[in-house]
Amino acid sequence: MSSRAAPRICVLKGGLSVEREVSLSSGHECAKALRVAGFEVIELDARGDVAQRLIEIAPDVVFNALHGRFGEDGCVQGILEWLRIPYTHSGVLASALAMDKARAKAAYVSAGLPVVNSHIATKAEVMAAHVLPPPYVVKPNNEGSSVGVYLVQEGANTPPRLSNDMPAEVMVEAFAPGRELTTTVLGDRALTVTDILTDGWYDYDAKYKPGGSRHVLPADIPTDIFDACLDYALRAHNVLGCQGISRTDFRWDECKGLDGLILLETNTQPGMTPTSLVPEQAAHSGIAFVDLCRLLVEDASCDR
Numbered sequence: 001m002s003s004r005a006a007p008r009i010c011v012l013k014g015g016l017s018v019e020r021e022v023s024l025s026s027g028h029e030c031a032k033a034l035r036v037a038g039f040e041v042i043e044l045d046a047r048g049d050v051a052q053r054l055i056e057i058a059p060d061v062v063f064n065a066l067h068g069r070f071g072e073d074g075c076v077q078g079i080l081e082w083l084r085i086p087y088t089h090s091g092v093l094a095s096a097l098a099m100d101k102a103r104a105k106a107a108y109v110s111a112g113l114p115v116v117n118s119h120i121a122t123k124a125e126v127m128a129a130h131v132l133p134p135p136y137v138v139k140p141n142n143e144g145s146s147v148g149v150y151l152v153q154e155g156a157n158t159p160p161r162l163s164n165d166m167p168a169e170v171m172v173e174a175f176a177p178g179r180e181l182t183t184t185v186l187g188d189r190a191l192t193v194t195d196i197l198t199d200g201w202y203d204y205d206a207k208y209k210p211g212g213s214r215h216v217l218p219a220d221i222p223t224d225i226f227d228a229c230l231d232y233a234l235r236a237h238n239v240l241g242c243q244g245i246s247r248t249d250f251r252w253d254e255c256k257g258l259d260g261l262i263l264l265e266t267n268t269q270p271g272m273t274p275t276s277l278v279p280e281q282a283a284h285s286g287i288a289f290v291d292l293c294r295l296l297v298e299d300a301s302c303d304r
Contacts, residue, residue: 017068091304178253195219
């Protein structure tokens with residue numbers, strides 16, 4: 001930190017990914033909280049000139065509120081390491097690893113964590129024939145927030161028609177039935193478990209539109225499942241090398257007990273919007289939103 005009366009924090013938000021609008025909301029909320037915490041805050045929409053703008057702003061810390069590609073995949077983290085500006089959340093390697101779903105799954109398996117069968121396939125292969133027996137899910141290998149997710153129902157006669165904006169290679173993953181659970185890890189502590197209830201698929205709108213989903217916190221689930229979520233989330237956080245905060249998502253088929261708990265993915269830049277899960281879990285654990293943002297700033301560093 002510098003000798004300024006109040007440390008200068010640059011909140012990176014917006015950016016270039018398909019999750020831009022969510023990031024703008026996350027960044028706005030975090031900037032408000034950091035001002036309340038007493039920091040000097042400058043908000044920066046992370047466009048192509050982000051390195052030059054950061055040099056001009058000369059912040060003491062960058063609060064990374066970006067989501068998706070370029071902000072969550074190690075790219076902006078590399079810029080910050082090059083500029084030697086301390087920053088929040090995970091570093092270059094953990095960010096890149098978590099964002100690549102296939103490689104993250106390989107890391108989970110190495111740590112003995114349960115995942116479902118999946119393949120990387122070309123877009124053409126997926127549209128030509130069923131890569132897996134239905135039901136299965138098709139999604140980009142390196143996007144988040146349920147962007148571009150296709151659910152192929154059991155009994156589907158034909159493979160999905162993917163939109164033009166889907167990448168050339170995608171992940172095809174066996175569908176994991178059951179309830180949607182999630183756990184936040186802050187530092188070295190798994191906070192709690194949320195059960196996410198929706199009327200349909202937990203898609204982008206369900207995640208971010210008011211009323212799109214209902215959160216049961218803490219989740220009303222058996223103790224062994226609750227404890228396993230906490231354990232698996234912390235192990236996922238550690239095997240990926242995450243720093244600061246992460247959120248790991250699960251599916252749980254209650255008909256199968258503990259064998260029905262499947263780890264889906266870990267988010268290194270979880271949402272910080274008014275409907276986001278992490279601020280809810282932090283508040284339930286006695287950490288106000290202002291304090292959560294302050295803790296992340298205090299944890300910031302290079303060489304993450």
